[in-house]
Amino acid sequence: xxxxxxxxxxxxxxxxxxxxxxxxxxxxxxxxxxxxxxxxxxxxxxxxxxxxxxxxxxxxxxxxxxxxxxxxxxxxxxxxxxxxxxxxxxxxxxxxxxxxxxxxxxxxxxxxxxxxxxxxxxxxxxxxxxxxxxxxxxxxxxxxxxxxxxxxxxxxxxxxxxxxxxxxxxxxxxxxxxxxxxxxxxxxxxxxxxxxxxxxxxxxxxxxxxxxxxxxxxxxxxxxxxxxxxxxxxxxxxxxxxxxxxxxxxxxxxxxxxxxxxxxxxxxxxxxxxxxxxxxxxxxxxxxxxxxxxxxxxxxxxxxxxxxxxxxxxxxxxxxxxxxxxxxxxxxxxxxxxxxxxxxxxxxxxxxxxxxxxxxxxxxxxxxxxxxxxxxxxxxxxxxxxxxxxxxxxxxxxxxxxxxxxxxxxxxxxxxxxxxxxxxxxxxxxxxxxxxxxxxxxxxxxxxxxxxxxxxxxxxxxxxxxxxxxxxxxxxxxxxxxxxxxxxxxxxxxxxxxxxxxxxxxxxxxxxxxxxxxxxxxxxxxxxxxxxxxxxxxxxxxxxxxxxxxxxxxxxxxxxxxxxxxxxxxxxxxxxxxxxxxxxxxxxxxxxxxx
Amino acid sequence: xxxxxxxxxxxxxxxxxxxxxxxxxxxxxxxxxxxxxxxxxxxxxxxxxxxxxxxxxxxxxxxxxxxxxxxxxxxxxxxxxxxxxxxxxxxxxxxxxxxxxxxxxxxxxxxxxxxxxxxxxxx
Numbered sequence: 001x002x003x004x005x006x007x008x009x010x011x012x013x014x015x016x017x018x019x020x021x022x023x024x025x026x027x028x029x030x031x032x033x034x035x036x037x038x039x040x041x042x043x044x045x046x047x048x049x050x051x052x053x054x055x056x057x058x059x060x061x062x063x064x065x066x067x068x069x070x071x072x073x074x075x076x077x078x079x080x081x082x083x084x085x086x087x088x089x090x091x092x093x094x095x096x097x098x099x100x101x102x103x104x105x106x107x108x109x110x111x112x113x114x115x116x117x118x119x120x121x122x123x124x125x126x127x128x129x130x131x132x133x134x135x136x137x138x139x140x141x142x143x144x145x146x147x148x149x150x151x152x153x154x155x156x157x158x159x160x161x162x163x164x165x166x167x168x169x170x171x172x173x174x175x176x177x178x179x180x181x182x183x184x185x186x187x188x189x190x191x192x193x194x195x196x197x198x199x200x201x202x203x204x205x206x207x208x209x210x211x212x213x214x215x216x217x218x219x220x221x222x223x224x225x226x227x228x229x230x231x232x233x234x235x236x237x238x239x240x241x242x243x244x245x246x247x248x249x250x251x252x253x254x255x256x257x258x259x260x261x262x263x264x265x266x267x268x269x270x271x272x273x274x275x276x277x278x279x280x281x282x283x284x285x286x287x288x289x290x291x292x293x294x295x296x297x298x299x300x301x302x303x304x305x306x307x308x309x310x311x312x313x314x315x316x317x318x319x320x321x322x323x324x325x326x327x328x329x330x331x332x333x334x335x336x337x338x339x340x341x342x343x344x345x346x347x348x349x350x351x352x353x354x355x356x357x358x359x360x361x362x363x364x365x366x367x368x369x370x371x372x373x374x375x376x377x378x379x380x381x382x383x384x385x386x387x388x389x390x391x392x393x394x395x396x397x398x399x400x401x402x403x404x405x406x407x408x409x410x411x412x413x414x415x416x417x418x419x420x421x422x423x424x425x426x427x428x429x430x431x432x433x434x435x436x437x438x439x440x441x442x443x444x445x446x447x448x449x450x451x452x453x454x455x456x457x458x459x460x461x462x463x464x465x466x467x468x469x470x471x472x473x474x475x476x477x478x479x480x481x482x483x484x485x486x487x488x489x490x491x492x493x494x495x496x497x498x499x500x501x502x503x504x505x506x507x508x509x510x511x512x513x514x515x516x517x518x519x520x521x522x523x524x525x526x527x528x529x530x531x532x533x534x535x536x537x538x539x540x541x542x543x544x545x546x547x548x549x550x551x552x553x554x555x556x557x558x559x560x561x562x563x564x565x566x567x568x569x570x571x572x573x574x575x576x577x578x579x580x581x582x583x584x585x586x587x588x589x590x591x592x593x594x595x
Numbered sequence: 596x597x598x599x600x601x602x603x604x605x606x607x608x609x610x611x612x613x614x615x616x617x618x619x620x621x622x623x624x625x626x627x628x629x630x631x632x633x634x635x636x637x638x639x640x641x642x643x644x645x646x647x648x649x650x651x652x653x654x655x656x657x658x659x660x661x662x663x664x665x666x667x668x669x670x671x672x673x674x675x676x677x678x679x680x681x682x683x684x685x686x687x688x689x690x691x692x693x694x695x696x697x698x699x700x701x702x703x704x705x706x707x708x709x710x711x712x713x714x715x716x717x718x
Contacts, residue, residue, distance in 0.1 A: 001650040003642065003659040005615050038646065040612075059616045060624070060658040084629040084661025123616070133602065134609035142599045255605075256596040264597045 002040035004081060005059040009122060011046030011208050012201070012240055013362075014053035019043075021070050022054055029077040039081050045209015045244075047122035049109055050362040052092060055122075062103045066092040109360050109379055114341065116349045117165075117202075117325035118365045121209030126244045129251040132212040138257055140331035141216050144223055145265040153224040154180060157327070159335035161347030166192055166283070166320030167395060167424040168500075169346070169413040175317060178307035179225040182315040187227035189218050190311060190318040192288055193234035193241070196280040197396030198447060200427030202351040203321035205363055207234065207241035210325070211248035215258065217327035219269045225317050228268050233288050236275040245273060280397075280451035284499045285318045287453065298455045299499035320425070322351055342368035346412035354380050356429040357387065369410040372402055376430060387432040391515065395424020397444040397451075398504035400511025401437070420511050422504070436533035437516040438523055442470040444508040452501065459502030462493040466509060473520060474534040476527040483520055487513060528595070535579045538594050544569035546591035553583035553592065611650070615658055621679055622656045623702065628673040630664035636671035637690075644694040645674070654702060670713065676701060685713045 008014075008023050023043055030036045047055045052066035056076075063086050065076070072090055079085045086101065094109075095102040104110055115121075124131040132138070144153050158173030179187060191214060195203040207214065218230045234242055249271050252258040260268045274292045281287045282297040289311045291297035310316025326348060330338045339347045346368040352375060355361055359381030366375060372392060376382065383389055391401040394411075400421035402409065409415050413423050431440060445467045454460045469486045472478040490506035490513075497503045513520060522528050529537040542553075542562075549567040554560075561577040564570030572583070572592075584592045596602060614622060627633070627642040645659050665673050670687035676697070677683050684707045686697060693711050700706045709715060 001612055001646055002615060003646045007616075038643065060660045082629070083631075083634070083663070084627075085663050130605070130609040131613065133606050134613045136606070138596075138602055139599075139606075142596075142602050146599055262596065263599070 002038060003060075004039045006039060006041045006081070007044050007057045007059070007122070008041065009045075009047050009053060009055040010043035010240070011050070011053075011122075011205055012238070013046065013050040014055060015240065017054050018070060019054040022056070022068060022073055025070050025073040026077065029074055030081070033077060033082055035077070035081055042125045043127070044124065045121040045126050046205040046363060048113075048118065048205075048363040048365075049360060051360050057104065057122075058086075061086065061101070063101055064092045064095050064104050064107075065090040108381065109362075109364075112370075112374065112378055113365050114349050114367050115365045116329050116338075116341075117206060117322050117351055118209070118363065119329065120213065121205055121363075124210065126209055126211055127247050129212060129248065129255065132210070136332060137212055137328070138216055140328040141219050141223075141257065142263055143331055144220050145263040145267055150180060150224045150226065153220065153331070156331060156335045157224070160326075160330045160338040161335075161342070161345075162323065162326055162330060162338065163346060163413060164320060165322035165326075165350065165425070167398065167422060169423060172319060172323055175307065175319070176221060176225050178305070179227070179315045179317040182308055184315050186229070186312075186314045187225060188311045188314055188316040189221045189225065189227045189230040190285075190289065190292070190306075190316055191218055191230065191232040191321060191324055192283060192285065192318055193232055193238075193321045194276045194283040194288060195235065195238075195321075195425060196278075196283045196451070197398070197425050197427045198444075199355040199393075199429045200353045200396060200425045202353050202363055202426055204238050204241050206321050206325050207238065207245055211241075211245045212252065213328050214245070214321060214324050215248055215252050215271060217324035218271060219258065219262070220327055220331060221317055221319065221324070222269045223267050225315075227315075227317065228270065230269065230271045231274050231292055231311070232271065233274045233276055233282070233292055235278050237278050242273060242275065249273070279453070280447070281453040281499070281501050284501055287499065288318070289316065296453075298453050299501075301498060322426070343410060343412045343415075345414050350411070350423070350426055352426045352428045354428050354430065356393075357383050357432040357435070358430040359384050368412045371408050371410055373407045375411070375428065376407075380430070383430065383432050387434065390431045390433055390435060391437065392431065393429040393440065393444075393508070394427070395422040395504075395507070396427045396429075397447045398422060398500065398507055399424040399427075400507045401431070401440070401515060403515040405515075420507075420514055422507065434531055434533070436474075436529050436531040437512040437519050438470065438474055438529075439531075439533045441508045441512045442467065442474060445470060445505070448501065448505040452505070456496075456498040456502060458493045458496040459498070459505065462489060462497075463502070463505050465489060466493070466506065470509070473523045474529070475536040476523065476534075478524045480521075480524055483513070483517075483524060532594050538579050539574055540572050540577055540579060540583065540592060540594050541574075542570050542572055543591050543593060546589050548589055548591075550588070552586050552588070556582050556586045558582065611653060611655060614656055622658050623679065624675075624677040625657065625659045625702075626662045626675045626677070627659065628663070628665045628671060629661035630668075632664055632668035633671045633673065636668075636688075638672040640691055641672045641674065641689045641694055644691040645698070648695060648698040649702075652698065652703065654698075657702060667713070670716070676707075678705075686711045687713050687716065 056065040163169040287299040547569040554562040
């Protein structure tokens with residue numbers, strides 16, 4: 001037993017801010033002080049509060065150090081680990097009260113969260129199977145194999161009300177029952193870890209922080225559906241996730257939790273990792289399977305559905321990482337426990353990746369039915385700089401935006417669909433008053449144009465034409481007629497595309513048109529960008545009465561567009577101006593305006 | 596892995612090391628004074644002895660933590676044992692031998708060792 005555990009976040013976010021070096025320094029310092037047999041340093045997965053990384057938690061006190069630097073490590077070892085005095089200046093401010101140090105779970109960020117899929121993330125060492133087992137790991141698999149029939153397992157998943165977390169929201173138990181009903185000499189389980197939405201990173205974090213729960217869930221799915229082989233399709237851009245998953249698979253094989261005759265039940269299950277090259281379309285289930293087969297990742301028409309003819313032409317069950325992450329807990333704690341959380345038709349919890357204009361960037365997991373307001377203001381800490389909330393994009397390039405007026409909508413699959421958005425994988429990008437909604441739609445469409453695989457015409461050409469129309473609008477060259485054409489083309493692409501990519505690609509345009517039509521009109525009729533983003537519609541000028549003639553802006557301007565004598569009002573040559581905004585940032589008198 | 600029993604045995608063995616991290620209020624806490632005065636009086640071997648005994652005897656739900664100066668430097672090394680629902684017991688002038696007895700009598704069997712406590716001196 002180690003008397004103290006130091007948990008350092010080794011997720012992608014904290015690793016990129018040098019947490020690996022922190023761990024190495026910590027281990028060296030502990031050795032120098034002769035504490036290496038008393039204090040254990042553990043590299044965990046993501047804690048969720050990425051904005052404050054690198055994060056370190058020291059047990060048994062449970063104190064929460066944020067934004068730790070390599071230089072801080074000797075002090076933590078000397079003061080805290082050797083002498084037992086917490087380094088107050090590094091503690092997350094919210095945990096420090098005059099009388100005591102609060103635990104992590106009492107902070108605003110964590111206290112309203114309910115972690116099911118993320119339960120072990122940031123809690124265990126993902127590279128040590130014993131820690132997963134210590135927290136009841138693989139008991140669900142044991143229960144299925146030794147006590148339950150495949151039909152009973154499927155019934156439990158059905159009763160839990162779990163729906164696909166990848167975005168579609170299809171009932172998971174029903175999906176499993178379709179595959180189970182088909183007879184074949186070989187069936188497969190596929191885990192979709194091809195997380196492609198810009199701003200979504202929950203699948204990566206689960207694989208990085210708790211890879212064994214995915215292995216356990218896939219084996220359970222294999223048992224329930226009659227499959228003996230599984231594939232995890234994960235993008236090569238997630239090297240930490242891939243490495244930890246491989247370590248986890250090897251450990252599970254060593255202990256006989258994967259392989260032949262698991263728990264003496266006669267059930268065999270083997271797991272492979274397949275690396276994806278990062279095409280967005282490969283997140284679509286048929287394209288993903290085509291890619292695993294070694295072909296170019298393109299979707300194919302459904303039916304036949306994967307449950308009938310999937311991977312290598314065999315019945316296949318495909319689920320998203322987060323969906324699988326819920327399975328072991330459902331089996332262990334029962335369908336009723338899971339169904340007690342959430343709303344009538346959306347049970348359980350949902351993980352959201354908070355990004356954009358929000359204070360606490362990171363991963364949160366809340367019960368279905370939590371309002372957007374709670375997620376953004378209570379957990380997310382609100383918008384930085386006191387700006388006003390404008391909208392939040394859910395579902396990435398396939399979803400839509402939720403405007404401020406609908407902030408109190410309980411978030412679940414059906415409510416989001418009803419207002420023209422979609423749950424998607426759970427990326428939540430927050431936008432404030434400085435974001436132009438036409439520009440946002442353009443950003444997402446730019447992404448889908450790049451990522452369209454080109455197999456079907458509506459998507460390949462349609463999205464390109466949509467983007468051109470949006471370009472026209474942001475350049476102030478569009479007419480009101482173009483807006484109607486834009487909308488018409490959106491509906492055409494939705495109805496005629498082959499797969500989900502094309503069918504959902506116009507959603508960001510449709511949603512912004514629905515909620516922020518006046519911004520489109522401002523671009524088209526007034527030739528103005530209300531948020532001051534679209535450069536072609538902006539012009540910079542200097543208010544003569546405010547300008548003191550300090551010459552700072554003239555010196556900072558990269559193109560020499562500002563001229564004027566010392567102590568006299570300056571002026572901007574708009575033909576030279578590239579609208580970079582450097583002058584506004586440098587002016588101390590607020591004399592420069594853009595409109 | 597051939598049976599549930601095998602898995603549960605593995606779990607129980609793995610769980611011991613996780614006690615430090617579970618932060619549950621049901622765990623017994625042993626807090627050792629680790630200020631300069633404590634360290635000078637030999638608190639480090641005392642604390643290590645606590646950890647060693649807990650590991651050796653496979654005692655679940657006990658954490659060993661450090662604290663700063665408790666304020667009675669002449670009685671160091673000092674350790675406080677907090678069993679949930681019971682009054683705090685303060686042991687003074689500890690040695691490794693005393694720790695072994697405290698673990699057996701107090702932690703395992705629930706009988707505080709009165710002769711090593713602060714109360715024994717004051718009387």
